[in-house]
Amino acid sequence: MASLTPMMQQYLQLKERYKDCLLFFRLGDFYEMFFDDAVLASKELELTLTGRDCGMEERAPMCGVPYHAVDTYIARLVEKGYKVAICEQMEDPALAKGLVERDVIRIITPGTITDGSMLDEKENNYLLCAHVNGDNCGIAFVDISTGRCSITQLQTAGLADELARIQPAEMMANEPFFDQAGMLKTVQQRLDIKPGHCSVEFDDVDKAYAMLEANMSADVLDYVSKEEMPQAVCALASLISYLIETQKTALANIGGIEVYHIQQYMILDAATRRNLELCETMRSGSHKGTLMWVLDHTSTAMGGRMLKSWIEQPLLNINALNERQEAVEAMANQPLWKDDIKEALSGIYDIERLMSKAVYGNINARDLIALKQSLGRLPRLNELALQGKAARLKTLGQRIDVMDDIYTLIDKAIADDPPLSVKDGNIIKDGYDQSVDELRDISHNGRQWISRLEQQERDRTGIKSLKVGYNKVFGYYIEVTKSYYDMVPADYIRKQTLANAERYITPELKEMENKILSASERLVALEYQIFADIRDTVVGHIKRVQQTASAIAELDCLCSLADAAIENHYVRPVLNEGQRIVIQNGRHPVVEKVLPPHTFVPNDTLLDNGEDMVCIITGPNMAGKSTYMRQVALIVLMAQIGSFVPADMAEIGIVDRIFTRVGASDDLSTGQSTFMVEMTEVAHILHNATAKSLLILDEIGRGTSTFDGLSIAWAVIEYVADPGRLGAKTLFATHYHELTELEGRLTGVKNYYISVREHGDDVIFLRKIMRGGSGRSFGIQVARLAGLPQDVIDRAREILDILNASDINKKSISGNILGVKDRPKLKLKQQMDIFSYKIDGIMAYIKGLDVNSMTPIEALNVLHDIQSQVLDIYDKKAGEAL
Structure with missing residues (x-):
């Protein structure tokens, strides 16, 4: 160190304190990086690697970026998962008497971004901390770009589902979390979240709460109870410690801590969110083609984020849902008034994130002008909301503070068209000072x-x-x-x-x-x-702004749902605490949007916890079984966010969870086959569903042998249809037509099929759900539609004819498929003689069976035994006859 220049010594001393960060070191108009940081940054940012004399024999590797363009480069590094420490000049170089004093003013990590240009405007950017203590777990998460902070406590087994909902940009956890190998693998590989260790870990709840009291105002901690949520308080203390460490400023934009319980909301696991394509599609991960895409008519970024949170966290409280529905109905019934609200909303910027930029000192004069313009819309918005004919709308109107004092301050002080930088002058109006x-x-x-x-x-x-x-x-x-x-x-x-x-x-x-x-x-x-x-004066009113921003966001959400209802001809569903789901002419909200107008075929649904508990749905591939089941799930979910639904009529008994097992996929990262993934998801459903849940099960049992798959599917239906074990409302699609035998055998099981019409070798899909079972899957016709070579199609038909004419016995079938004439053709009289041989013995065996006491699977196995005996007799007597 002694041989280094003073500036380089200063750099290395700071780098030692921030080893895990890329250090952006301010030198004049550039942020420079040296040594390993320079080599890494030059590669990741495609910068020219140069060098600088530093007092050593060799020059120090160096690269840099202009200060005015630094945000773009930081965004690219943070997106790749790096932490960036910003080192600024703490005094004017022109006035410094020696080495310019420098220090790190902020650390930017994936979860601590406040600049809106680096974020998706309609996505929250959460930093999350988990604190595991045996079977209990507390989590705390914050979006510091908006100031929203929440905590909850739950069973450790439910942590993965909650992480799947929150999808934090950055996560940290205490040591016991990392001791749970299964949980860690799920989080890393299935949810694609890379947790890090807490920089400060609290095991004592009293010390954790004392830390919070020392760093946050009493009103912020109003609803935080260390007695009721000790693990959550420990998680929150670790989270706030990390923010203080990285942001190096008071956390003024965290205006309150939301304490919630997962029992207040419908729980949706990762598989269900993926299969229902709520906010991103399975194939491309895009927004288009999702439920959010259909419902999002929001005019503000704040409204978009809130609508996404509604979709991902449906309510169980009927009163709250009815309030939302009444507001949506009032807007839908007064379209001109609603359009006036939309016009007022359209000029409002993201004031939540603007205020957070102000708190962290990143706001500029143009941002204040955007804030002023937004505030200028509030008097009209307040007036319109108070005219609403629903109680919720009036409440929101009362919560909108027009803040004319802040508007007037900015209007008098800040130039109408200021420069981007606040240190270039020309930002204060003439006459203000x-x-x-x-x-x-x-x-x-x-x-x-x-x-x-x-x-x-x-x-x-x-x-x-x-x-x-x-x-x-x-x-x-x-x-x-x-x-x-x-x-x-x-x-x-x-x-x-x-x-x-x-x-x-x-x-x-x-x-x-x-x-x-x-x-x-x-x-x-x-x-x-x-x-x-x-700026500081504006920050002093942050709670007023945040309360108003929340009201604006909710008003925007309700307006968006009204627009969706009008545009797509939705109806208001009837919600109750009962067990019935009744839908008349229901439609899939997304599929009907991508099809030509008026071409989607609607269908009815009746589910309850009694006679119509399990619907077994058969029919061809491509006929629409999966679409139908998903549409039922989406209609229920839409009803429980307060939305109107795509149907002529809907009565929805509140469900606590929706589970889906749809599609085939392996998981190579964990070494799980397609069948293993399927069975793991089914196990998760059967262990966690309740009688108030809705189950969507598609093709259970595929991926293994026919008998194994059929047996598993049969047993699953018995389990879910049994009120003593589960008794949950279930839609069960299958190609195992043998399962249709369960209607009449099991209470609550009903058969349905997707109707088709055959026209020569073609199949016309009618997309209509009908009572009864289908005896065919029309797989070869579907394969033909998919474009398989005609030779393959013709050969498949030949094999299908052989299979239909043959016994289920594997040896007999395989022999005939291969063209092996292992059984001689006999004359009719010879055949009759053979099958009369010992036929009395076989009949006596059958009569001696107590069929009524058998399970369906046992009866099926007995049938196979009888068939094998008949074939053995045939082979033996045929040989003798020849």
């Missing part, structure tokens, strides 16, 4: 003053060639040529002698020189100080 006006006048009118002085001195002295000039060494001067030396006034002070002239100054010129030369610099500094004071 007298000192600014004086300095601006001097700075802008200095040349005119100099011209006036020059003419004034020519008139006073009579020296016609006199001129006022300027250079960087001597400043301003009055120049007089030799021929006019005798006319120089006594108050001129000689400053410089030239070959043919003398240069002078006067006290008046010197005073003005000082004013002119320092005016611009002082003006910029003064404008920035005034701007900072205005």
Whole structure:
């Protein structure tokens, strides 16, 4: 270190403190990186790697980025998962007497981004901390770009489902979390979340709460109870410690802690969210083609984020849902009034994130103008909301603070079209501050003053060639040529002698020189100080802004749901605490949007916990079984976010969870086959569902042998249909047509099929759900539609004919498929003689069976045994006959 330059020593001392970060070190107009950081950043950001003399024999690797473009580069690094420490010059280099003082002012991580340009405007960006203690777990998560902070406590087994909902951009956890290998693997590989260790870990809830009290105001902690949620309090303390460590400022934008219980909401696991494509599609991960895409007509970023949270966290509280529905209905019934609200909303910027930028010192003058313009919309929005014919709308109107005091402050102080940087001047309006006006006048009118002085001195002295000039060494001067030396006034002070002239100054010129030369610099500094004071004043009203922002977001959500209802011809569902789900002419909200108008075929649904508990749905591939089941799930979910639904009529008994087992996929990262993934998901459903849950099960049992798959599917239906074990409302699609035998055997099981019409070799899918079972899957016809070669289709038909004509016995079937004539063809009389042989014995065996006491699977196995006996007799007697 002793051999290094002072600046490089300073750099390495700071780097030692922030080893896990890329250190952006401010040098003039650039942020520089050195050594390993420079090599890494040059690769990740495609920057030119240079070098700098640092006092060692070899030059230090170096690369850098301009300060005015730093946000773009930081965003790219953070997106790749890096942490970036911002080291600023803490004093003016021009005034520093030695090495410029520098320090890290902020650490930017994936979960601590506040700049809206680095974030998706309709997505929250959560930093989350989990604290595991045996079977109990507490979580705390915050979006510091909006100030929203929440905590809850739950069973450790339910942590993965909650993480799947929150999808944090950054996660940390205490040591016991990492001891649970299964949980860690699920989080890392299935949810694609890479948790890190807490930098400060709290095991003592009293110490955790004391830390929170020391760093947060009492009203913020109003609803946080260390007795009721000890693990959540520990998680929150670790979270706040991390924010203090990285943000290095007071967390003024966290205006309150939301305490919630997962029992308040419908629980949706990761598989269900994926299969129902709530906010992103399974194949591309895009927004288009999701439920959010259909319902999102929001006008503000805040409304978009809130609507997403509603979709991902449906309610169980009927009163709250009815309030939302009444508001949506009021808007749908008054479209002109609703459009006025949308017009008012359309001019409102993301004031939540603007306020967070103000708290963390990142706001600029243009942001304040955006805030002012947003506030200017509030009086009209407040007036319109109070006119609403639903109680919730009036409540929201009352919560909208028009904040005319903040509007007036910004309007009077900040220029209408300020520059992007707050340190370039021209951000304070004329007339707001007298000192600014004086300095601006001097700075802008200095040349005119100099011209006036020059003419004034020519008139006073009579020296016609006199001129006022300027250079960087001597400043301003009055120049007089030799021929006019005798006319120089006594108050001129000689400053410089030239070959043919003398240069002078006067006290008046010197005073003005000082004013002119320092005016611009002082003006910029003064404008920035005034701007900072205005910013701090605005931050002092953050709770008012956040409360209003929340009301605006909810109003926007309700307006969006009304737009969706009008555009797509949705109806208001009837909600109750009962067990029935009744849907007349229900439609899939997404599929009907991508099909040509009026081509989607609607279908009815009846589910309850009694006679219509399990619907077994058979029919061809591509006929619409999966679409139908998903549409039922989506209609229920839409009803429980307060939305209207795509149907002619819907009665929805509140469900606590929706489970889906749809599609085939393996998980190579965990070494799980397609069948293993399927069975794992089925196990999760059967262990966690309740009688109030809705189950969507598609093709259970595929991926293994026919008998194994059929047996598993059969047993699953018995389990879910049994009120003593589960008794949950279930839609069960299958190609195992044998399962249709369960209707009449099991209470609550009903058969349905998707109707088709055959036309020669073609199949026309009618998409209509009908009572009864289907005996065929039409797989070959579907394969033909998919484009399989005709030779393959023809051969498949031949094999299908053989299978249909053959016994289920594997040896017999395989032999015939391969064309092996292992059983001789006999004349009819010979066949009759063979099958009369010992036929009485076989019949006696059958009569001796107590079929009524058998399970369906046992009866099926007995049937196979009888078939095998018949074939054995055939083979034996056929040989004798020949």
